Amino acid sequence: MNVFRQVKTVLWGFFGVAPRDARGQHEKTNPFVLIGVALVAVLVFLGTLAFIVHQVAKP
Structure with a gap:
């Protein structure tokens, strides 16, 4: 498994983009790993957005 x-x-x-050569190619992936990576x-x-908002809205 290549993380x-x-x-x-x-x-x-x-982001909704992928190279043309990668489209349609599905290797054996563990769905739990994909879900974990997606959650991270x-x-x-969200943490980056919160940090930016906190820095901009600082009094």
Whole structure:
């Protein structure tokens, strides 16, 4: 299992883009790993947004 490849798969889905040669190619992936990577990516994204808002709205 290549975790880096699964991270790329989640990020492609997150941003809605993928290279042409990667479309339609599905390797054996563990759905639990994909869900875990997706949850971490969402938490990092939301944490970054909260940090930016906190820095901008600082009195």
